[in-house]
Amino acid sequence: MKYSRLTKEQFEEMKQEFINFLATQSITAEEWEDIKKNQPKAAEQELDVFSDLIWEGVLNKVEYLEHFSPNQIYLFHITEVTIHLIAIKVEHQGVDLTTRKGYSWLQTNLLDESVNIYTSSKALSEDRNKDIFALIKQGANITKGDLYRYFDNMVESK
Numbered sequence: 001m002k003y004s005r006l007t008k009e010q011f012e013e014m015k016q017e018f019i020n021f022l023a024t025q026s027i028t029a030e031e032w033e034d035i036k037k038n039q040p041k042a043a044e045q046e047l048d049v050f051s052d053l054i055w056e057g058v059l060n061k062v063e064y065l066e067h068f069s070p071n072q073i074y075l076f077h078i079t080e081v082t083i084h085l086i087a088i089k090v091e092h093q094g095v096d097l098t099t100r101k102g103y104s105w106l107q108t109n110l111l112d113e114s115v116n117i118y119t120s121s122k123a124l125s126e127d128r129n130k131d132i133f134a135l136i137k138q139g140a141n142i143t144k145g146d147l148y149r150y151f152d153n154m155v156e157s158k
C-alpha cells in the first residue's frame with residue numbers, strides 16, 4: 001500500500017465508487033460478500049488498492065496545503081515540480097493560532113515584531129504525490145489557497 005487505507009466513514013461516502021471499482025474487476029456484490037467472508041486477506045488487498053487509487057486521484061489535484069500549530073502557520077503551494085512555503089511564526093506569549101482568538105490576534109498584529117514571515121521553495125522528489133501525502137500525514141489540510149495567495153501578495157509587496 002502506497003498511502004493509507006480510507007477510513008470506514010470515507011468508504012461509506014465512496015460506496016458507489018467502490019461498487020464501480022469492484023465492477024471493473026468483474027466482482028459482483030455476492031462475490032464481494034463471499035470474498036470478505038472466506039478470503040479476508042484478498043478483501044483487505046482490494047480495500048488497499050481502492051484506497052491508493054482514491055488517494056492518487058486526490059493528490060494529483062492538490063495545489064495548496066495549510067498546516068496550523070499553536071505558534072506557526074505553514075502555507076504550501078505545490079506545482080508539478082516545486083513546493084513553495086510561506087511560514088508565519090508568532091513569538092508572542094499566549095497567542096495560539098489554532099484558536100479563533102489567536103488567529104484574530106494575528107490578523108490585527110501582522111506587522112508586530114513578534115510575527116515573522118519566511119518563504120522557501122524546493123524541488124519535489126520524483127514522487128510528487130508521496131511528498132504531498134507526507135505533509136497531509138503530518139497534519140496539513142488541502143485548501144483552495146486563499147490564505148497562501150493573501151500572504152504571497154503581502155510578501156511580494158514588501
